[in-house]
Amino acid sequence: xxxxxxxxxxxxxxxxxxxxxxxxxxxxxxxxxxxxxxxxxxxxxxxxxxxxxxxxxxxxxxxxxxxxxxxxxxxxxxxxxxxxxxxxxxxxxxxxxxxxxxxxxxxxxxxxxxxxxxxxxxxxxxxxxxxxxxxxxxxxxxxxxxxxxxxxxxxxxxxxxxxxxxxxxxxxxxxxxxxxxxxxxxxxxxxxxxxxxxxxxxxxxxxxxxxxxxxxxxxxxxxxxxxxxxxxxxxxxxxxxxxxxxxxxxxxxxxxxxxxxxxxxxxxxxxxxxxxxxxxxxxxxxxxxxxxxxxxxxxxxxxxxxxxxxxxxxxxxxxxxxxxxxxxxxxxxxxxxxxxxxxxxxxxxxxxxxxxxxxxxxxxxxxxxxxxxxxxxxxxxxxxxxxxxxxxxxxxx
Amino acid sequence: xxxxxxxxxxxxxxxxxxxxxxxxxxxxxxxxxxxxxxxxxxxxxxxxxxxxxxxxxxxxxxxxxxxxxxxxxxxxxxxxxxxxxxxxxxxxxxxxxxxxxxxxxxxxxxxxxxx
Numbered sequence: 001x002x003x004x005x006x007x008x009x010x011x012x013x014x015x016x017x018x019x020x021x022x023x024x025x026x027x028x029x030x031x032x033x034x035x036x037x038x039x040x041x042x043x044x045x046x047x048x049x050x051x052x053x054x055x056x057x058x059x060x061x062x063x064x065x066x067x068x069x070x071x072x073x074x075x076x077x078x079x080x081x082x083x084x085x086x087x088x089x090x091x092x093x094x095x096x097x098x099x100x101x102x103x104x105x106x107x108x109x110x111x112x113x114x115x116x117x118x119x120x121x122x123x124x125x126x127x128x129x130x131x132x133x134x135x136x137x138x139x140x141x142x143x144x145x146x147x148x149x150x151x152x153x154x155x156x157x158x159x160x161x162x163x164x165x166x167x168x169x170x171x172x173x174x175x176x177x178x179x180x181x182x183x184x185x186x187x188x189x190x191x192x193x194x195x196x197x198x199x200x201x202x203x204x205x206x207x208x209x210x211x212x213x214x215x216x217x218x219x220x221x222x223x224x225x226x227x228x229x230x231x232x233x234x235x236x237x238x239x240x241x242x243x244x245x246x247x248x249x250x251x252x253x254x255x256x257x258x259x260x261x262x263x264x265x266x267x268x269x270x271x272x273x274x275x276x277x278x279x280x281x282x283x284x285x286x287x288x289x290x291x292x293x294x295x296x297x298x299x300x301x302x303x304x305x306x307x308x309x310x311x312x313x314x315x316x317x318x319x320x321x322x323x324x325x326x327x328x329x330x331x332x333x334x335x336x337x338x339x340x341x342x343x344x345x346x347x348x349x350x351x352x353x354x355x356x357x358x359x360x361x362x363x364x365x366x367x368x369x370x371x372x373x374x375x376x377x378x379x380x381x382x383x384x385x386x387x388x389x390x391x392x393x394x395x396x397x
Numbered sequence: 398x399x400x401x402x403x404x405x406x407x408x409x410x411x412x413x414x415x416x417x418x419x420x421x422x423x424x425x426x427x428x429x430x431x432x433x434x435x436x437x438x439x440x441x442x443x444x445x446x447x448x449x450x451x452x453x454x455x456x457x458x459x460x461x462x463x464x465x466x467x468x469x470x471x472x473x474x475x476x477x478x479x480x481x482x483x484x485x486x487x488x489x490x491x492x493x494x495x496x497x498x499x500x501x502x503x504x505x506x507x508x509x510x511x512x
Contacts, residue, residue, distance in 0.1 A: 009456040010423045018416055053452055082456065104459035107409050 001118065002043060005029045006036030006050040006062060007080065012103070016049060019107060023114070033057025037065055045075055046121045047114070049101075052081040052092070060095050067096035074124040076117040080105060145177040148208060152179060155215040161187045165274040165397045168195075169364040171372045173335075173388040178208035180265075181333045181387035186220040191275045192241045194220070194228055197391050198267040199286065199333040201307075210263050214251070218269070244269045245318040248282040248308070252316070257309035264309035268331045277323040277395050282316045284308050287334050290353060294326020296360055298353050328364065329393045330356055335386035339375045342382045347375050364394045400495060401502040402462035407510070409462070414510055421503050424457060428496050431457075432489070435473070439485040447481055448474050454492070461503060466495035 003025045007013040013029055020027045028043060030036035034056030040048065048066065052059040059079050066075055079097045081088065089100060098120070099113055152174075160168045168185050180200035188194045198214050200207040216222055227250055232238040247269050257264045268289060270281030283289065285307030288300040305316040323329070332352070339347040355374045359367040368390055375388065410416050431454050438446035451473035458466045469492045476484055 009453045010427050011420050011457045011460050014420055014423055015416070015460060018419075051456075053449070055449070082452075082459070103456055104409075104462065107411060 001047060001121070002026050002028065002045045003047045003049065004036060004039055004043065004045040006033055006048070006054060006059065008032050008051060008054045012051070012080075019110065020049075020114075023111065025114075033059065033062045036062055040066060040075075041069065044073070046073055046125075047117055048075050048077045050077065050079055052079055052088075059097075060092060063092070063095045063097050072128060074121065074128075076121050078113060078117065145205075148205075148212075149174070149177045152182070152208060152212060152215075155182060155184070155212065155219070157183070157185050161185060161193045163193065163274045165277060165395065166193065166272060167364050167394045167396055168193075168392065169368040169394075170391045171368050171389070173372065173376075173384070175335070175384040175387050176203055178203075178205060178211075179387040180207035180211050181335065181389040182211045182215045183331075183389045183391045184215065184218060185391060188220065188229060188241045188271065189239070191273060193272045193274060194218075194241070194269070195272070195331070195391055195393070196267055196269040197286070197331045197333055197389050198265050199335070199387070199389070200265040201263050203386075206261065206263060210255075210260060210265065214255075214265065214267075217251070217254075218247075241271060243318060244271055244280050244282040245316050248284050248305070248316045249314070252284070252308050252311075252314055255309045256312060260309065264307045266303075266307045266334075268303075270331075272323075272393065277325075277327075279321045279323055279329065279393075280318055281321070282318050284316060285310070287332060287337065288349070290328075290330040290332075290356060291321065292328045292330070292356060292360055294324060296357060298357055300349065300353075323393075323395045325395050325397060327395045328356070328360065328367070330368075330390060331392075332390040333387060335384065335388035336371075336375055336390060338386060339379050339384060339388065340382055341378050342380050347378050351378070364392050368392050399502050400463045400465045400498050401506070402464070403502070403506050405462045406506070414507060417503070417507060420460065421500075421507070424461070424503075425500060427457060428454065428500075432493055432496065435485075435489050435492075439482045439489060442480065442482050444477065444479075444481045447476060447485055451476075454496075458496075458499065461499055463495070463499045466492060466499055469495055 003020055005016050005027055008031055017027050017029050028039050030039050033054045037057060050059040050062050063077050077097045078099045078101055079092050080101050080103055082103045101110060101113055156172055157170060170183055180203055183197040185195040196218055200211045217227060227247055228242055229239045230242050232240045266285035268281055268283045268286045270279055272279045283303035284305050286303050288302045291299045291301055304319055306314055337347055337349045337352050355371045359370045431450055434450045438450055451470050455467050455470035455474055458470060469488055473485060473488050
């Protein structure tokens with residue numbers, strides 16, 4: 001261990017050097033405070049033993065400078081002093097000294113105080129190393145989270161299906177880097193468009209991993225797995241669109257809650273037939289769907305079954321909505337109505353409905369964006385506790 | 398009555414006569430020049446220099462457990478006022494005598510312990 005000794009009086013300095021050297025410490029000695037400060041800045045000293053009264057810079061000033069000088073390793077400072085008044089000790093401690101030793105110092109007392117200092121330095125060193133490791137781990141984790149968040153973003157609708165019969169709009173606001181929510185809308189065949197909004201319980205990595213798994217499974221690119229489309233029994237060269245009931249029941253079979261550490265999810269999965277404007281869907285524990293008819297009449301349509309994973313072999317009832325031109329459907333996660341303001345008051349279904357009705361004359365994109373802005377404005381400085389996802393459909397022809 | 402507490406001195410040095418001899422050599426060199434500085438400061442009525450030099454002598458003497466000499470040095474260290482020369486002169490002479498005694502006693506300690 002490197003020790004810096006600052007002492008203008010030669011006999012004391014010599015004795016200190018000899019004692020410290022005999023105890024295996026590497027000593028650098030300065031004959032005044034100014035020289036000590038120069039040595040300190042260019043060296044790697046974990047222990048400083050300084051006289052109080054010195055020319056150029058006294059011990060108190062040296063300690064203050066050492067404490068102002070930011071570096072990785074803490075320096076333990078012992079002030080040597082003939083002063084023993086309380087006020088002096090208080091001044092020394094306030095300036096940043098760790099310990100005192102009265103002159104003439106006793107060799108054994110010096111050694112004991114050095115050992116106490118070495119213990120603290122050793123603890124400090126361990127703490128620094130652990131902090132460094134934690135910082136590195138944290139940096140790695142942040143990078144991983146950022147990469148995972150990019151991956152999640154890439155699973156969101158890249159390009160909306162183009163149809164003269166329907167328009168689509170969506171918005172997705174994760175409350176943390178990684179989200180438990182996800183949504184998508186995609187072409188299944190020439191006249192069927194599939195869509196879903198899912199919300200995994202909890203937050204963080206576990207919820208996000210499950211969310212990504214669901215996204216992958218419900219991706220049209222993964223349709224070869226036969227979940228969203230399947231071979232026609234009559235003509236295996238043809239593929240037919242799976243019914244929402246079949247898709248959701250299959251999800252329920254694959255994601256039992258006990259196999260996913262208590263995580264489950266809610267989902268609305270639906271298929272729009274663009275030829276007939278018939279929307280078939282299943283809502284598994286999800287918030288109600290909002291239907292606003294072309295003449296502005298709103299309706300909440302409640303869910304049809306338990307969240308995915310709760311009840312084994314649950315039969316999910318499929319619902320059918322015959323939509324008309326001008327109708328808007330809005331599927332959203334519970335993060336929207338449950339968003340809280342600074343007084344912990346929830347935004348609620350009523351305000352959400354009012355926002356959507358209030359913008360019914362605007363484009364679907366604007367209506368969705370406006371609803372999200374209204375919720376954000378409601379939350380104010382209150383950080384959102386849940387992800388917010390919304391998917392909207394408008395029948396245009 | 399000796400000025401130097403020989404037993405405490407040797408205990409603190411852990412019986413290391415070589416270390417005592419080295420410290421003593423430095424003490425002899427330094428005390429000579431410090432006494433000269435003390436006299437010059439007193440003649441020049443430089444109270445700050447006088448106090449500072451006395452403080453160093455006190456620190457040096459304390460290493461040899463020479464309490465009586467330390468007390469005289471402390472008196473010089475604490476002298477204040479505009480005409481310090483007159484007040485300091487007898488104390489400086491007293492301290493010089495004590496330093497001579499300290500040197501002589503340390504030589505005896507070293508001789509008696511085989512250095």
